[in-house]
Amino acid sequence: MPSSAARARAFDPRRAVLPDPETHALFLDVDGTLIDIAPHPDAVRVPPGLAGLLGDVSARFGGALALVSGRTVARLDALFAPLVLPAAGVHGAELRLDASGPVASSVQPFPERLRQGLGELARRFDGVFTEDKTSAIAVHYRAAPDAGALLGPEIAALVEAFGRGYVVLPGQMVFEVKPALHDKGTAVAAFLEQPAFAGRRPVFVGDDVTDEAGFAAARAHGGAAVSVGRRLPDVDIVLADAGAVRDWLAGLAAGTAR
Ligand SMILES: O=P(O)(O)OC[C@H]1O[C@H](O[C@H]2O[C@H](CO)[C@@H](O)[C@H](O)[C@H]2O)[C@H](O)[C@@H](O)[C@@H]1O
Numbered sequence: 356m357p358s359s360a361a362r363a364r365a366f367d368p369r370r371a372v373l374p375d376p377e378t379h380a381l382f383l384d385v386d387g388t389l390i391d392i393a394p395h396p397d398a399v400r401v402p403p404g405l406a407g408l409l410g411d412v413s414a415r416f417g418g419a420l421a422l423v424s425g426r427t428v429a430r431l432d433a434l435f436a437p438l439v440l441p442a443a444g445v446h447g448a449e450l451r452l453d454a455s456g457p458v459a460s461s462v463q464p465f466p467e468r469l470r471q472g473l474g475e476l477a478r479r480f481d482g483v484f485t486e487d488k489t490s491a492i493a494v495h496y497r498a499a500p501d502a503g504a505l506l507g508p509e510i511a512a513l514v515e516a517f518g519r520g521y522v523v524l525p526g527q528m529v530f531e532v533k534p535a536l537h538d539k540g541t542a543v544a545a546f547l548e549q550p551a552f553a554g555r556r557p558v559f560v561g562d563d564v565t566d567e568a569g570f571a572a573a574r575a576h577g578g579a580a581v582s583v584g585r586r587l588p589d590v591d592i593v594l595a596d597a598g599a600v601r602d603w604l605a606g607l608a609a610g611t612a613r
Contacts, residue, residue, distance in 0.1 A: 376607070379578070380419035380552045381412065382543055382569060383600075384561035385426060385434070387527060388583050391597050394497060396426075396486055399434070405601060406438040411608040413440060418454070418551040423447075423539050423559070423569055425531060427488050428458045441551070443542035446524065446533050446565060448490045450542060452549050462490040462534050469521065472513045473532060480506065491533035493526075506530060526565045540568035540575075547576055560600060561587075 428444035482499030557578035570580030
């Protein structure tokens, strides 16, 4: 736990990229933030040494580091194996609050009627495909960028016709249809009640509209928001790209970024 003197130190957004390991908690988005964007979700490459680096930073922050992603926790584990971290998957629908604990999902399986509708819609466009994450479905159009303008309203209409409990979240060349109840902000709030995270100032790092709920939660808890690649609304600091995030983490692990 942070000392009371350290906790009382005023938070300075200019230092947001240099968080004190004793008083801060880190929440890291994955695609576009820790790893570079690839043409297909299965084509991403985790740079050599990144998993070890995350483990080192986590240890330095007393375990107060979590991955907060739109991917499933199982997929995150596969990407960063053998590292296992506290993690939120599918935009907060899956939660592993403690690295040694189970993955909890309070969400029902995705409604079949909506799944079928999204599948049929995706098949109408060359290069568009669905990614089934059990509790959410992502409709990817990176290989068919022009399809986005048509897909967006059609997906919104399908979700509205379904009528309850689901929302469309636009992301990086993707429309995510997910339960309305959870987002990256609810995930941050849940982590901040855990012993490893409680009393710390959260710093949320992300690159996308889907991270904005995480930014808002971090700021609402007295912390900071860091966007990657572009300035998203209400962030304190912008880092240039995922490479800059990895450099920043290396500084935190080495203890030179204080
Ligand atoms: O919340 P994140 O960790 O940033 O995950 C967001 C989504 O990432 C993946 O899709 C995105 O990255 C792919 C690989 O770079 C890219 O091909 C795709 O266009 C992006 O949308 C993942 O497939 C989704 O499930 C995540 O929700």
